[in-house]
Amino acid sequence: MIIAIDGPAASGKGTLGKRLAEHFGFAHLDTGLLYRAVARVLMERSIPLTDRDAAAQAAQNLDVSHLEDDSRLRGAAMGEAASVVSAYQPVRDALLAFQRQFGAQEPGAVLDGRDIGTVVCPDAEVKLFITAAPEERARRRHRELLSRGEQAEYETILLDIRRRDERDMSRSTAPLKPAADAMTLDTTHLDADGTFRAALDLVERKRPAKVGR
Numbered sequence: 001m002i003i004a005i006d007g008p009a010a011s012g013k014g015t016l017g018k019r020l021a022e023h024f025g026f027a028h029l030d031t032g033l034l035y036r037a038v039a040r041v042l043m044e045r046s047i048p049l050t051d052r053d054a055a056a057q058a059a060q061n062l063d064v065s066h067l068e069d070d071s072r073l074r075g076a077a078m079g080e081a082a083s084v085v086s087a088y089q090p091v092r093d094a095l096l097a098f099q100r101q102f103g104a105q106e107p108g109a110v111l112d113g114r115d116i117g118t119v120v121c122p123d124a125e126v127k128l129f130i131t132a133a134p135e136e137r138a139r140r141r142h143r144e145l146l147s148r149g150e151q152a153e154y155e156t157i158l159l160d161i162r163r164r165d166e167r168d169m170s171r172s173t174a175p176l177k178p179a180a181d182a183m184t185l186d187t188t189h190l191d192a193d194g195t196f197r198a199a200l201d202l203v204e205r206k207r208p209a210k211v212g213r
């Protein structure tokens with residue numbers, strides 16, 4: 001059983017994915033971390049992000065263990081860099097098998113990203129597309145950074161989110177878009193608990209007999 005969650009930056013995909021996975025006893029993969037990790041390899045070696053061959057090589061040799069715990073992958077700069085290297089087809093190709101293998105786990109898996117319902121797991125039983133207005137997403141990210149004691153400007157975050165959305169939606173390879181059979185949830189006026197309840201309702205409506213412990 002696969003729950004595919006896609007959506008734009010800071011829409012709450014990861015928060016929701018984690019909660020759904022806990023609820024159903026499934027594994028969870030934040031696929032954005034894979035692209036962030038590829039970008040980090042290049043940045044650590046002072047290789048320009050425009051070097052497609054180096055990015056592809058980094059993706060092919062990526063150590064995918066412990067990405068969740070790696071604080072160096074978080075932050076706006078790494079998200080921006082990830083959105084550059086993620087547009088390269090060979091990078092995406094190199095990360096595909098791992099993601100599909102992750103999705104094949106029993107009793108199930110939740111994967112969140114940009115192309116899970118469209119490319120990685122086109123046969124997922126449940127596909128959710130999580131959105132929120134850019135201003136609300138920027139407010140959430142701003143709150144998050146301030147609560148971690150980091151310096152953050154709301155306007156800068158909003159610009160970053162808009163730029164990243166644009167790049168992710170307009171690229172030719174695996175652009176961010178809802179799968180034809182995805183259920184869209186606009187969370188602009190929902191908090192994290194409300195989002196979880198609304199998503200759970202959608203999941204259970206879609207697969208009432210198969211989902212649940």
Ligand SMILES: Nc1ncnc2c1ncn2[C@@H]1O[C@H](COP(=O)(O)OP(=O)(O)OP(=O)(O)O)[C@@H](O)[C@H]1O
Pocket residue numbers: 007008009010011012013014015016032079140141143144187190191192193195
């Ligand atoms: N429905 C919600 N209402 C308010 N805040 C939320 C909601 N969902 C998530 N958040 C908060 O918004 C921030 C972004 O959420 P999260 O990291 O889950 O988004 P994301 O879509 O996975 O982001 P990214 O695309 O950058 O990986 C976090 O601080 C999270 O706690």
Ligand SMILES: Nc1ccn([C@@H]2O[C@H](COP(=O)(O)O)[C@@H](O)[C@H]2O)c(=O)n1
Pocket residue numbers: 009010031032033035036079082083084086087112113114115116164168
């Ligand atoms: N399935 C995915 C997941 C992510 N990306 C790219 O990585 C960037 C960072 O992702 P976050 O979810 O960690 O913010 C994102 O902007 C995408 O460009 C992707 O292409 N496919």
